[in-house]
Amino acid sequence: MLTWKRSLLLALFVVALTAPALAQPLQTWGIGATYGSVNNVNDSFSLDGFKPSEYTIWADYRVERATLLRMTYGSMWTTQALAGQTVTTPAGPMTMPGYKERINYLTVDVSYTFWEGFYTGGVFAGVGGYSFKPQAVAPEFAASQDLDERVFGWNAGLDGEFRLAKNLALVLRFAYHNISADPHRQFFNADAGFVARF
Numbered sequence: 001m002l003t004w005k006r007s008l009l010l011a012l013f014v015v016a017l018t019a020p021a022l023a024q025p026l027q028t029w030g031i032g033a034t035y036g037s038v039n040n041v042n043d044s045f046s047l048d049g050f051k052p053s054e055y056t057i058w059a060d061y062r063v064e065r066a067t068l069l070r071m072t073y074g075s076m077w078t079t080q081a082l083a084g085q086t087v088t089t090p091a092g093p094m095t096m097p098g099y100k101e102r103i104n105y106l107t108v109d110v111s112y113t114f115w116e117g118f119y120t121g122g123v124f125a126g127v128g129g130y131s132f133k134p135q136a137v138a139p140e141f142a143a144s145q146d147l148d149e150r151v152f153g154w155n156a157g158l159d160g161e162f163r164l165a166k167n168l169a170l171v172l173r174f175a176y177h178n179i180s181a182d183p184h185r186q187f188f189n190a191d192a193g194f195v196a197r198f
Helices: 004-023 139-144
Strands: 029-040 050-064 067-079 086-089 092-095 100-116 119-134 150-165 168-179 185-197
Touching: 029 067, 029 168, 050 185, 067 119, 067 185, 086 139, 100 150, 119 168
Parallel strands: none
Antiparallel strands: 029 050, 029 185, 050 067, 067 100, 086 092, 100 119, 119 150, 150 168, 168 185
16 A cells, blocks of 8 residues: 555656656657768669769658658759660660759658657658659650659658757658659669758
């Protein structure tokens, strides 16, 4: 049977345990940016496939303790789908040069997070729109050029935040993009950057 002294000690113990959590309210909003590499994984994945460059900016909102809703704007600079491959031209089969293209996108993601001291990990997935802006090609490769188009796609990945200060963290993010373009495109990107939370 609990005496009043034991009850008081138990109450003080509970308050001591919960005080740090009460003193550090959850940060509701986050604004961040990253820069990194793009890996075209349409055919296969290899570590040496990561090439510059991609940048992203985003804002997120904590809808529940472990759930974030995030909107991201990103821009990839990568090679066109058939670059480096043998294609049909009016002059016969030729290897298409490494023509580039800009892929801009806007996605809405849901991220589930977990905490481990100064580190916060997350798993996320979402959908969005992707805009392809291919570099101009020589006339003989016009039929093999990527289309200037806007399409839908989805993405999923992992990220981690390493707290540097009360409102600032280093971010590492790995994201897979599956894009309904013609031809179909898939990318695996690795980025690093910072996020401010408040």
